[in-house]
Amino acid sequence: MLNIVIFGAPGSGKGTQSERIVEKFGLNHISTGDVLRAEIKNGTELGKTAKGYIDQGQLIPDALMIDILASVFDSFKDSKGVIFDGFPRTIAQAEALKQMLKDRNQEVSIMLDLEVPEDELMTRLIKRGQESGRADDNEETIKKRLVVYHSQTAPLIDWYKKEGKYQHIQGVGTMDAIFNDIVAAIEKL
Numbered sequence: 001m002l003n004i005v006i007f008g009a010p011g012s013g014k015g016t017q018s019e020r021i022v023e024k025f026g027l028n029h030i031s032t033g034d035v036l037r038a039e040i041k042n043g044t045e046l047g048k049t050a051k052g053y054i055d056q057g058q059l060i061p062d063a064l065m066i067d068i069l070a071s072v073f074d075s076f077k078d079s080k081g082v083i084f085d086g087f088p089r090t091i092a093q094a095e096a097l098k099q100m101l102k103d104r105n106q107e108v109s110i111m112l113d114l115e116v117p118e119d120e121l122m123t124r125l126i127k128r129g130q131e132s133g134r135a136d137d138n139e140e141t142i143k144k145r146l147v148v149y150h151s152q153t154a155p156l157i158d159w160y161k162k163e164g165k166y167q168h169i170q171g172v173g174t175m176d177a178i179f180n181d182i183v184a185a186i187e188k189l
């Protein structure tokens with residue numbers, strides 16, 4: 001299996017590039033943000049819990065996210081591989097992912113780090129908020145999400161470097177140019 005972690009700050013383009021990777025390599029896609037937004041839309045208990053955190057720009061507790069991730073992963077049958085979009089976001093989640101895959105005789109193949117400067121992230125997210133109305137894409141919440149990214153999520157860069165899985169991707173440029181760099185990195189595996 002080809003198991004790809006797509007990583008980056010909020011607004012770095014994980015979702016956009018994931019769709020293309022899925023199409024090209026025939027993978028299953030787990031976007032934890034999309035899963036949570038669907039739960040919120042459907043008014044489930046999980047959705048109610050998640051909304052409280054998301055509106056504050058905070059992360060959902062690890063234990064809850066890890067359970068969700070395993071159940072989505074196990075719902076895929078005869079998968080060629082999975083792209084993990086928005087997960088892991090903490091060291092505890094990365095360790096849980098490693099163990100979950102190990103229990104299934106799998107591992108992460110590569111971690112793609114989409115790097116985008118902070119002012120560009122801010123511009124993209126404010127624009128997305130205006131166009132899509134995503135409630136957490138407002139200036140105040142974006143700032144909180146970026147703080148959370150730096151404190152809780154960015155440490156995963158060194159974690160994946162130590163695992164020998166890290167691949168930097170320049171996240172600024174045309175969508176095609178970024179995608180070409182991603183494809184080249186995957187095809188080298």
Ligand code: ATP
Nearest residue numbers: 010011012013014032033054058059060086087089
């Ligand atoms: P991008 O724009 O690159 O897709 P994003 O940061 O805008 O990234 P999502 O991945 O859609 O957003 O996540 C939205 C929110 O859902 C997060 O801010 C967080 O509150 C919650 N969330 C998503 N994934 C996780 C996770 N793995 N652990 C904890 N909370 C999560």
Ligand code: MG
Nearest residue numbers: 014015031033
């Ligand atoms: Mg997304």
